[in-house]
Amino acid sequence: MTLDILLFKATLLVYFIATLLYLVGVITRREQLGKIAKWVLIGGFAVHCVTLGARWLATGLTPAASLYEALSFFAWALVGTYLLFDLRYRIAVLGAFVCPLALVLMIGGSAAPKQIPAANPVLDSWWFPVHVTLAFLGYAVFAVAAMAGVMYLLQERRVKAKKFSGLFYRLPSLDTLDSINYKCLTFGFPLMTMGIISGAIWGNSAWGGYWRWDPKETGALVVWFLYAALLHGRLTVGWRGRRAALFAILGFLCLLFTFLGVNLLLGGQHTFKSFTGQ
Amino acid sequence: MHIVVVGLSHHTAPVEIRERLAFAPTAMEKPLRQMLELPAIAEALLVSTCNRVELYAASKEPDTAVAALRRFLADYHGVPLDEIEQHLYDYQGEDAIRHLFRVSSSLDSMIIGEPQILGQIKTAYGYAVEFKTAGLILNRFLHKAFSVAKRVRTETGIASSAVSVSFAAVELARKIFDRIDDKAVMIIGAGEMCELAARHFVSNGVTRVLVTNRTFERAEKLAAEFQGRAVPFEQFTEHLASVDIVLTSTGAPTFILGHKQMEEILRRRKNRPMFLIDIAVPRDVDPKVNDLANVYLYDVDDLQGVVQANLKERQKEAHRAETIIAEELGQFHVWLANLEVKPTIIALRKRFEEIGTQEVAKTFGNHKDLTDAQRKGIEAMTNAIVNKLLHRPIALLKRTQNDTNGEDYVDTVRELFDLPVPIVDEALLEPLDDDPDNR
Incomplete structure (x- = not known):
């Protein structure tokens, strides 16, 4: 086992512990555990940074070319984004929703083949790291929005139906969750836009065309329009609350499909296979 | 040295008995000093609230001390002992320690988690210190009880949920709006319940208050009390779009706010959420309004339901508190x-x-x-x-x-x-x- 794989497994383990702590903390309502979980997660994130660095040294490429690398990179961006959000919002319960998602991504990554990708001139461009970093940060921000959306729907149902179970006491206020949705949108949308633009520039240098209507590009465009619609609705008509939460969840599902589904089901030039020859 | 307690509380005695055996807070010196003169009693503490009277003591001979304290409680108030015997309980050693820990953590209170009891015990301890009836053991015991109560309060949610209707309304508002100090409240109809709920909102930071009433003078009067603004009853719907929380309790026989109206108001405020609290019976707001997105309508029964749920929640938290107490008990x-x-x-x-x-x-x-x-x-x-x-x-x-x-x-x-x-x-x-x- 090479160093980067070993580090990846260590990261996975630490994320697993953090997830467990978050969940147990929320279930038993011990705030202490949430705080510990956060520090564990910060530790895991640090290990993850080293993991990506080691992989980068091992392959000589930005570690987002194979499925394994991309999932790991996604999880890294997600955890980093969450930790940044935590500085502002301090909601341990959000961690209990985001952390399991990061863990799932990591588990997915650990199941994918981990060979070092074959050299590919397409990847040997400065636009590649710019594109993937922007795109994955956008993904991560939208993932947080989707998790906040799930929390919003759970909490809204309780407040509307006047049913107060344990979760009602643990979840934050509707306003907070809705403002996370908005914040994510204002950060995620520009990131995604820049991700698409940088991707087009990269595409031009790699394949000699800005836009080729390949399945992934089309998918990304659909998702972009979805989020554009939500942003527009929020700013002009006052879409918010339940509708915004549903949109965020739907948007993220489409995004996941673009990220994974296109790769695994539809094919095209923008797939891990074409990148890595695996 | 052992700790003993003799007492009675709302669990064991009706108010008629409790009031006869209570000690006046203004005259604690005499009973405390007399307790110290009883056989086998080294240190003494007296807790007397409307829900309980309890005599704590440190003693070498717990059985003698308990008997003496029972007799003292009856004699001091001039009541025959066998008349009150059935209402008294006593604990020694570990059980006595656990008892005070539970009482000061508000686990033994009528409403579990109510915050007053700790203050009352602190006052009682203050008297024992003032009249020098608490020594090494009770000093330590009481300080320990305070720290246990604090732990229970911070580590469990025993006191975190509201158990009165008007406070439940404020708490719900916090689950909807997060902060309420930048929100505006409108009071429709100047009923007593409304006023009480509004007072809770104001004391929790709400500064913008609008009041409307069929008799405008009454609205003006109430508005002055909250440093708010009175608006004529005929125009109140026009102001609704600018408020976030509505408290209504008019005597109107039919709905004064319907589904259509609210839909229009929400459009005007770009769907910013609204919290409507309908305290009136018969109700003022069409219950269908609750089906609209971003509007949360609660009537009296709903709020009562919140209180019930909160009480249940406190009960659950009380179990966790017992574990904390068991831990601390061993230490002490x-x-x-x-x-x-x-x-x-x-x-x-x-x-x-x-x-x-x-x-x-x-x-x-x-x-x-x-x-x-x-x-x-x-x-x-x-x-x-x-x-x-x-x-x-x-x-x-x-x-x-x-x-x-x-x-x-x-x-x-x-x-x-x-x-x-x-x-x-x-x-x-x-x-x-x-x-x-x-x-």
Whole structure:
């Protein structure tokens, strides 16, 4: 086992512990555990940074070319984004929703083949790291929005139906969750836009065309329009609350499909296979 | 030393009995001093609230102390003991410690988690300190009880949810809006319930208050009270779009706010959420309004439901509090036992070593021709004998200090070796635990 794989497994383990702590903390309502979980997660994130660095040294490429690398990179961006959000919002319960998602991504990554990708001139461009970093940060921000959306729907149902179970006491206020949705949108949308633009520039240098209507590009465009619609609705008509939460969840599902589904089901030039020859 | 308590509370006695046995807060000195004069009582504390009367004491002979306290409670109030006997309870040792921990953590209260009881016990302790009826043990005991109560309060959600209708409304608002200090409240109809709820909102930071009423003067009066603004009843819907929380309790026989109207108002405020609290019976707001997105409508029954749910939640948290208390109980018990054991061990060792040094000195006096090496040998042998003899009794004392019969060993050892009554080591007061928040 090479160093980067070993580090990846260590990261996975630490994320697993953090997830467990978050969940147990929320279930038993011990705030202490949430705080510990956060520090564990910060530790895991640090290990993850080293993991990506080691992989980068091992392959000589930005570690987002194979499925394994991309999932790991996604999880890294997600955890980093969450930790940044935590500085502002301090909601341990959000961690209990985001952390399991990061863990799932990591588990997915650990199941994918981990060979070092074959050299590919397409990847040997400065636009590649710019594109993937922007795109994955956008993904991560939208993932947080989707998790906040799930929390919003759970909490809204309780407040509307006047049913107060344990979760009602643990979840934050509707306003907070809705403002996370908005914040994510204002950060995620520009990131995604820049991700698409940088991707087009990269595409031009790699394949000699800005836009080729390949399945992934089309998918990304659909998702972009979805989020554009939500942003527009929020700013002009006052879409918010339940509708915004549903949109965020739907948007993220489409995004996941673009990220994974296109790769695994539809094919095209923008797939891990074409990148890595695996 | 044991802690004992004799008392009665809302669990065991109706208010008619409780009020007859209560002690006036203005005259605590007399009963406290009298308690101290009772047989077998070393330290005394008296808690008297509208829900409970409890006499705490530190005593060497717990059974005698309990009997004396029972008699005292009856005699002091001039009530025959057999008349109140059935309402009294008493606890000794661990049970007494647990009892005060539970009481001060508000687990024994009528409404679990209510915050007043801790203050009342602090006041009671204040009297015991003022009149010097609390000594080493009760001082430590009460401070421990305060820190346990604090732990329970911070580590469990026992007091975190509202158990009154008007406070439940404020709490719900916080689950909808997060902060409410930048929100505006409208009061429709100047009923008493509405006023009370509005007061809760204002005391939680709401500054913008609008009041409307069919009689405008009444609205103006109430508005002045909240430094708000009165609006004519005919135009109140026009102002609705600018408020976030609505409290309504008019005597209107039909709905004054319907589905259509609210839909329009929401459009005007771009769907910013609204919280409507309908306290009126018959209701003022069409219940269908709750189906609109971003509007949350609660009537009196709903709020009552919140209170019920909160009470259940507190009950659940109380279970966790019991675990905390069990933990702290053990700690305190060890300290109390240590109070006796540690000085006894020190005294025992001192006594043995004294005998050793005396005898060695005597031997040296009688045998002046001993060489230095021989003297050293004799000293070492004496020390070894002392230590070997002490080993088992000390080990036994240490081991049994947490058992119920630990005290018997302490007493026996003292008797056997004629040890002086221990003066408590001041150092024992320090290490046990962090100190509670001081008043």
